[in-house]
Amino acid sequence: MKTVFLFLASIFLFAACNSTQKLTKVENVGIEALSNIASNSYIKLKAKTYELEEHILIDNKENITIDGNGATLIMQSLSDDVVLITDSKNITLKNFKATHIEPQGPTGCTGNVLHIEGGADILVESCELNGSGIVGIAAYKTENLKVLKNHIHKNSEYGIIYQGPSIEIIGNTFENNSLGNLYFSYKSTAWPPEEKINSDQNKEGLKMSKNTFK
Numbered sequence: 226m227k228t229v230f231l232f233l234a235s236i237f238l239f240a241a242c243n244s245t246q247k248l249t250k251v252e253n254v255g256i257e258a259l260s261n262i263a264s265n266s267y268i269k270l271k272a273k274t275y276e277l278e279e280h281i282l283i284d285n286k287e288n289i290t291i292d293g294n295g296a297t298l299i300m301q302s303l304s305d306d307v308v309l310i311t312d313s314k315n316i317t318l319k320n321f322k323a324t325h326i327e328p329q330g331p332t333g334c335t336g337n338v339l340h341i342e343g344g345a346d347i348l349v350e351s352c353e354l355n356g357s358g359i360v361g362i363a364a365y366k367t368e369n370l371k372v373l374k375n376h377i378h379k380n381s382e383y384g385i386i387y388q389g390p391s392i393e394i395i396g397n398t399f400e401n402n403s404l405g406n407l408y409f410s411y412k413s414t415a416w417p418p419e420e421k422i423n424s425d426q427n428k429e430g431l432k433m434s435k436n437t438f439k
Contacts, residue, residue, distance in 0.1 A: 248288060264288055270296040270321065280306045280336075287314040293321020293352070300325045306340040313344040322353040334381055337363040345369050355379045360386050361402070365414065372397060383408045388418055393432045399423075400439040 251258060252269040259275070262268060264286045272295040280300065283289060298321055300307045307323040310316055323338045338354045341347060341364040350373045354361035361377040363386045364370050370392045377384040378400035385394070388410040399406040410418040411430035425433040 248290065262286065262289055262291070266290075268292065270294050272296055274299060276301055277307065278302070280340075281308045283308070283310045283313050283316060285312045286316070289313070289315070290317040290319070291321075292317075292319055295320060297322040298324070300336060303334040303336060305336045307336070307338050309340045309342075310344060310347065311342045313347070315346045316344070317348045317350070318352060319348070319350040320352065322355070324355050334359055337361075338380070339363070341365070341367050341370065343367060347371070348373065350374055352376075353378075354384075360384070362386070364392070365389060367392075371395075376400070377406075378402065385409075386418060387431075388412075388414050389430070391430050394436060395433070396435045398437045398439065406438060 248265050248267040250267040250269070254268055254270060256275050258268060259281045262283060265288045267290045269292045274297045277298055277300045298307050303325055307325070308318065318339070325334050325336060337360045339349065339362045341362070343366050345368040347367060348371045349362060353376045355378045359380065359382050361380045361384045362372060365388050367389045368391055370387065370389065372385065372392065372394045374396040376398045378398070380402045382404045384399045384402040384406040386408045390412055394407070405421045405423055407422040408418045409420045409422055409431060411428070413419060423438055425436055427433060
């Protein structure tokens, strides 16, 4: 995937110059467009299966939307995340399925499906996040994370791990996550998180409603 950076630069370089500009929309892209997404980009995937050799990285970017358009993302490495977002703002992920290849042997998967570190104003909507990811969404120190209308299931540990100041979890279906659906701490980054939550609750830093737990 390293060979595609020059191709990507020609598509996205002009979109990275000014974060206040309108989103540059690129539709029906191939796997190469997932290697280095610039700020101010709207990416609409082809409705197909993408076999990823390395995670999709969004690092220190802003104003990005990835519309999966019904695509499936399959991480080929059991130790890697499918999507990694670090120190980024105003990011939307929607309309795709993300998973790992099926593990063989006793070790299983050690990568998350979505992994978010820091940043703010991130939306995950209408996605299917499932095993063999160790956690469907693992998010730390992320402000104003919204998780809306997703199917989060069959993860080998938790549906969501969240340690941070503010998360909304609305209208999702949680199903067969092996150790529980939400592992939560308000602001504290000490490990492990403070609470295991398996029903809708509202408290400081956490708003939950209309979720289904199976």
